[in-house]
Every structure is written in structure tokens, then in C-alpha cells.
Amino acid sequence: MPKKNFYGLLEKEIGRIDESRxxxxxxxxxxxxxxxxxxxxxxxxxxxxxxNDYLGLRHHPAVKKAEMDASERYGAGPGAVRFISGTMQVHKDLEKTAAKFHAREDAMAFSSAFAANLAVLHCIIKGQSRTSLVGADALVISDELNHRSIIDGIRVAGLEKQSKAIYKHLDYPDLERVLEENKGKFKRVLLVSDGIFSMLGEAADIGKIQSAADKFDGEYEEGVITVIDDSHGVACFGATGRGCEEATNGKSDIVLATFGKGFGADGGYIAGDKIMMDYFRESAATYIYSNPVSPGTAGAANKSMQIVDSxxxxxxxxxxxxxxxxxxxxxxxxxxxxxxxxxxxxxxxxxxxxxxxxxxxxxxxxxxxxxxxxxxxxxxxxxxxxxxxxxxxxxxxxxxxxxxxxxxxxxxxxxx
Ligand SMILES: Cc1ncc(COP(=O)(O)O)c(C=O)c1O
Structure with a gap:
């Protein structure tokens, strides 16, 4: 059976991984x-x-109680994806809290930050459906050490090689070089970076990223859109836990993060302008076709965010x-x-x-x-x-x- 060959291949691969320790x-x-x-x-x-439970919130009595209360009220799971019958008031409350926390018009909760990256990057780069009016003429510019979920978000968009560019890690003159070199070649740019980089705890300078984006916005027909994944930064870094944006005095178009690190709960989210969120609610595959976090988890995340903001x-x-x-x-x-x-x-x-x-x-x-x-x-x-x-x-x-x-x-x- 040819399937045996595949199993044999897997055994070899596992052997290789084990050998490399x-x-x-x-x-x-x-x-x-x-x-x-x-x-x-x-x-x-x-x-x-x-x-990553930087504030110890996963064991916080009020967070655990909020989780239990929401489970009691809505059940253990959402029962469906958001647009069918899986949107509970607790999900809406969580999104309201997240929008307020980041001083944005609106926010959306995802099952994880990984899922948020997969969908959001794809939607900005290409539009998610064949009928979308959002064209695929975008250049993605990414820090060379961005997180795997960003890399995969770019990969699933299935871009041609020439539509991806990498700038040297935390090197913003190099970022500007890339923006300069590509003027006129693409309709829009998606500029994406981690906030905190998790290997060394380095912080991206969102102020510098945003000013590079603003400087070149007029050079592209549909502008330069910034997405910052500050999963390690929020609920940990900056004077009030707003992460790299607060610490470096900058504001991206979309802030993306997880509830599963400093907030001590689980799930991911994005916050930004309402029109962006409306577009993602219509187009983001991991939001539309995959369950949201359970009501209990949403309740816990909402309580955690309120605690951080207190x-x-x-x-x-x-x-x-x-x-x-x-x-x-x-x-x-x-x-x-x-x-x-x-x-x-x-x-x-x-x-x-x-x-x-x-x-x-x-x-x-x-x-x-x-x-x-x-x-x-x-x-x-x-x-x-x-x-x-x-x-x-x-x-x-x-x-x-x-x-x-x-x-x-x-x-x-x-x-x-
Ligand atoms: C920058 C970054 N983005 C996304 C994730 C994934 O977060 P989640 O566990 O919510 O998918 C991580 C976690 O390792 C991360 O460091």
C-alpha cells in the first residue's frame, strides 16, 4: 500500500527531529x-x-469567576460560528472593551491571534473572496524576524515573490528604503511587524513605523496600511499596559494581539477603524468560518482587560x-x-x-x-x-x- 510509504517517511522525519534534539x-x-x-x-x-502570564491574571479570582459566570449563562461552547448563532452578548462586550482599551472605533475577537493574523493579512493583501472589490495589487513589507503567524498569514495569501519585501530587523531606514524603491509599483502596501519580539524582548518602534507609513502613504494609490501584532506587549509593556504603541508613542492602523498572554485568558483580537472591522466581519475566513472563543473564555478575557485598565x-x-x-x-x-x-x-x-x-x-x-x-x-x-x-x-x-x-x-x- 503506498500509504505505507508515507508512514515510513513520517518515521524517518520523526527520527531526524529526535536526532537533532x-x-x-x-x-x-x-x-x-x-x-x-x-x-x-x-x-x-x-x-x-x-x-506568558505576565500579570498573573490566569489565577485571578475575578477572572475565573467571570469565566464561570459566562459559562453558566451561555453554555460551554458558542454552538456555531459568529454569523450563524455563535455571537453572545459576552463577545460583543469583549469587543467593546478591547476597542476602548486601544482607543479605536471598533474591535473584533478571534479564536486566537494566529487566526487573526491568517485572516486579516490575507484580507488586506488580496481580499478574501473572488468577488471582492479589493484587488490583489499589494506589496507586503515585513520585519525579517516577524512571528510565525505573520509569516503564515503572508504565505496563505499566496503572493508572488515580488509582492513581498523584508526589511532588516528593527531597521527603519531600511524600511524606508523598501518603501522608496517600490513607489509606483503597487497600489497599496501592507506594513506588518511584531510589537515585542519574543526571542529577546525587543520592542518595535511604532512611532517610527507609523511615520514611515505616513511619509509614503501618498506615494501609493491606496496608501500604506500598518498592522502591529503586539501579542507580547499588551497587558505587560508601556505605562498602562497598552504595549509598544504606548511605550514608543505611535499608533498603527490595526493593533492585533492575544488574550492568551498578559491577559491570562485565551483568544485573539484586532482593533481599528470601524470600516476596517466591517470589512473583516464580511471577509475574514477564520472569523466567519471558525468558532469564536467560548463564552467563558470571552468573559474571562473581558474581565482581565477591565482589570488591566484599572x-x-x-x-x-x-x-x-x-x-x-x-x-x-x-x-x-x-x-x-x-x-x-x-x-x-x-x-x-x-x-x-x-x-x-x-x-x-x-x-x-x-x-x-x-x-x-x-x-x-x-x-x-x-x-x-x-x-x-x-x-x-x-x-x-x-x-x-x-x-x-x-x-x-x-x-x-x-x-x-
Ligand atoms: C507575536 C505573536 N503573535 C501571535 C501569537 C499567537 O498567539 P495565539 O496563541 O493567541 O494564537 C504569538 C504567540 O506566540 C506571538 O508571539
Missing amino acids: TSKRDEKVISGFSADKRALVGGKPYLIFNS PEGKQLLSRLNANLSHFKTRMKEAGFAFAAESTHAIQPILIGDAAKARLLTDYLFEEGVFVTNLSFPVVQKGRDEIRVQISAAHTPKEIDEFVDKASKCAKKSGIL
Whole structure:
């Protein structure tokens, strides 16, 4: 049977992945959380330093209650896609909260930020249907280190090679060079970037991106449209948790993010002008043909966003920042180097060797600490790191525990 050949191919592929020691499928299974919010794996408690729950909101009593209340009221699932009978008041409330949070006319919730990227990029690049009046004459300009969901969003649009351009990572003069070189060649430009880049915690400068877009807007018949995916930035970065836009004084046409990181819930969303949202509600495939988040999740996300937008949110953000400076001071004192000077909750510790980085995370796991090592091709060769993610939910004592254990394990693995 020829199918056997395919299965044989899969076996070889899995063998290749396992040999390269880049396998991801042997996931650590969390069976619950201890009273002090350590993850229980195989009955043992682990301190988590690799979660995107930057404000600790996933365990917030009011967020969990909002989830339960919405489930009680609407049921566990949406029952249908949005335009059939899957739109509950809780989804509309969530979108209203998101629009207000980002000071935009309207917002839309998606099942994930990945799903939002897939649909939104396609709709701006090409229109989603054959009958759409939105033509396909667009150039996409993307930061070279954009997230996989952006890359796939561009890929599914099935563009010709000449309709895609990449500028050097965070290099805005290079972005302007690309905009200049393509004047007159396309009707419109879609300019897309991550907000926070998750490998090193670097922040895109939305002010500079938007001023490049504004400068060249008149050079293209349908202008330059900006989309910023700030999934790691919102509910974490900027004075009130509005992410890179707030921190760098800029405003994109569409802000896209997840409820599954700093907000501690799940699902994705976009916010922007009403006409854009109207167009996406008519055209975005992952919105129209795929279920929204469950009512419970929408209720939790709505409550989280309201908390971030309150005095309590400000307190959580200042606790996160206090934890960050405590962590940085202690790690520097202990002799660790940083792969980048990040002011975000992502703190990359430079190890510079793949085997040592792996050994360090293995030793730390034995010591009851969860943390992630990153190596090529995710980061440059020789820039192997352990990516530490700090949360407002950490106590200073837990950060001390992390630093002490990391020092001990780094000595054992020949790093310090
Ligand atoms: C920039 C960026 N966009 C999108 C996503 C995906 O978010 P979600 O889990 O909501 O699909 C991530 C998460 O890794 C991300 O870092």
C-alpha cells in the first residue's frame, strides 16, 4: 500500500527531529497548581519562569469567576460560528472593551491571534473572496524576524515573490528604503511587524513605523496600511499596559494581539477603524468560518482587560517592573550576561552554546524550575540563550530562588 510509504517517511522525519534534539512533542504535563501557584508535574511543584502570564491574571479570582459566570449563562461552547448563532452578548462586550482599551472605533475577537493574523493579512493583501472589490495589487513589507503567524498569514495569501519585501530587523531606514524603491509599483502596501519580539524582548518602534507609513502613504494609490501584532506587549509593556504603541508613542492602523498572554485568558483580537472591522466581519475566513472563543473564555478575557485598565492593573504592572529590576540586578551580581538589554518581561540570558543551554534548563528542571532554552535557528548561532519570563505573580523570594538555583546549575554545567 503506498500509504505505507508515507508512514515510513513520517518515521524517518520523526527520527531526524529526535536526532537533532529539537523535539517538542514530549511536553511536560501540568496536573494542577499548588496553593502558591507552582505547577505540579508528576506530583512535584515547579516554579514557572517560562509563562506568558505576565500579570498573573490566569489565577485571578475575578477572572475565573467571570469565566464561570459566562459559562453558566451561555453554555460551554458558542454552538456555531459568529454569523450563524455563535455571537453572545459576552463577545460583543469583549469587543467593546478591547476597542476602548486601544482607543479605536471598533474591535473584533478571534479564536486566537494566529487566526487573526491568517485572516486579516490575507484580507488586506488580496481580499478574501473572488468577488471582492479589493484587488490583489499589494506589496507586503515585513520585519525579517516577524512571528510565525505573520509569516503564515503572508504565505496563505499566496503572493508572488515580488509582492513581498523584508526589511532588516528593527531597521527603519531600511524600511524606508523598501518603501522608496517600490513607489509606483503597487497600489497599496501592507506594513506588518511584531510589537515585542519574543526571542529577546525587543520592542518595535511604532512611532517610527507609523511615520514611515505616513511619509509614503501618498506615494501609493491606496496608501500604506500598518498592522502591529503586539501579542507580547499588551497587558505587560508601556505605562498602562497598552504595549509598544504606548511605550514608543505611535499608533498603527490595526493593533492585533492575544488574550492568551498578559491577559491570562485565551483568544485573539484586532482593533481599528470601524470600516476596517466591517470589512473583516464580511471577509475574514477564520472569523466567519471558525468558532469564536467560548463564552467563558470571552468573559474571562473581558474581565482581565477591565482589570488591566484599572488601578489594580497599574499596581500589577508596577509589581512586574519591580520584579524585573530585582531580577536583573540579582542576575548581574551572580555573573550572568544578557543576550539583549530588554525592558520587557522577557529576559534573555546569554549562554552561547546549545548543549550548555540545554543542560542548564535540564538541571533547573531537576531543581524544580521551569525555564526555556533557545538555540539556532530560533536565535543566531552562538547566541543560545535561556529565555526567562518574569511575572507580577512572582514574589521577590521566588526570584531569589531562581537566581540561586540558576547560579548553582550554571556552575555545574560550566557556564559560570
Ligand atoms: C507575536 C505573536 N503573535 C501571535 C501569537 C499567537 O498567539 P495565539 O496563541 O493567541 O494564537 C504569538 C504567540 O506566540 C506571538 O508571539
